[in-house]
Amino acid sequence: MKNWLQENNWKETEEQIKRGKGVAIIPIGSTEQHGLHLPVGTDTYVAITLAEAAALETDALIIPPLWFGWSPHHMVLPGTITIRAEVLVEYLFDVIKSMSEHGVKKFVLLNGHRIVNIIWMQLAAEKVQRELDVEIKIFDPAYMSKDIVKELGYGPVGHADEIESSHMLYRYEELVQIDKAVDNPISKKDLYSVDPAYEHDTLCYVPSSIKVAKAHAEKSGGTTGQPSKSSKEKGKIYHDHLVKNLVKVINQLQI
Numbered sequence: 001m002k003n004w005l006q007e008n009n010w011k012e013t014e015e016q017i018k019r020g021k022g023v024a025i026i027p028i029g030s031t032e033q034h035g036l037h038l039p040v041g042t043d044t045y046v047a048i049t050l051a052e053a054a055a056l057e058t059d060a061l062i063i064p065p066l067w068f069g070w071s072p073h074h075m076v077l078p079g080t081i082t083i084r085a086e087v088l089v090e091y092l093f094d095v096i097k098s099m100s101e102h103g104v105k106k107f108v109l110l111n112g113h114r115i116v117n118i119i120w121m122q123l124a125a126e127k128v129q130r131e132l133d134v135e136i137k138i139f140d141p142a143y144m145s146k147d148i149v150k151e152l153g154y155g156p157v158g159h160a161d162e163i164e165s166s167h168m169l170y171r172y173e174e175l176v177q178i179d180k181a182v183d184n185p186i187s188k189k190d191l192y193s194v195d196p197a198y199e200h201d202t203l204c205y206v207p208s209s210i211k212v213a214k215a216h217a218e219k220s221g222g223t224t225g226q227p228s229k230s231s232k233e234k235g236k237i238y239h240d241h242l243v244k245n246l247v248k249v250i251n252q253l254q255i
Contacts (some may be wrong), residue, residue, distance in 0.1 A: 014103070017103045026096075028110060028112065051065075058254065087119050119183075149238075153229070159216075173232065
């Protein structure tokens with residue numbers, strides 16, 4: 001797929017930037033435990049597949065993904081790699097600065113790691129827009145799909161839940177071991193839900209303590225939510241809805 005930066009030579013890259021009207025997508029995910037049924041690369045795969053689908057419709061350039069995120073609360077289980085938020089801010093800044101010097105002036109930061117990535121991505125985006133002559137948009141699947149998750153019958157946003165699992169079943173079924181999924185229903189918490197579809201979502205998110213993370217690990221292998229309710233068909237509806245919104249965002253930047 002020639003939309004990917006790493007698959008082009010420098011001349012092709014130059015041409016691709018022009019075709020995409022100076023817009024690039026940066027998929028940003030994580031490498032962290034996702035229960036017993038999903039791969040540790042789930043968050044990055046989510047960002048990659050959305051980027052690829054939207055690039056096909058818009059000709060936007062796709063920058064190689066950031067495979068690591070801020071994941072201190074998932075260090076209780078093997079496979080998780082967490083990078084300090086301040087390091088991620090500077091890393092992303094350098095990526096954007098490099099590409100801005102080659103003619104990319106508008107960037108979509110495509111988050112696959114849910115709310116925990118948004119915090120440092122906002123800091124990086126503000127620094128970039130203040131210091132460089134570029135425009136930044138953050139695209140987060142949880143927020144960009146909150147108008148359909150209830151229609152699909154999904155429960156609250158969790159981790160390796162029915163939403164992520166359905167999406168992965170649709171796009172990367174070969175990586176999903178749904179027979180190993182363990183449900184861990186999410187209890188309602190008055191005023192402090194972090195589910196974007198919940199009208200009282202506060203955005204005041206603090207990653208779980210190690211004690212809480214260990215409890216989830218022991219109970220369900222690291223899952224929160226009900227992955228047993230996953231559906232490949234619902235995953236397709238969810239995916240298509242997100243791609244439609246992402247294409248809209250890119251098209252607006254390309255004007």
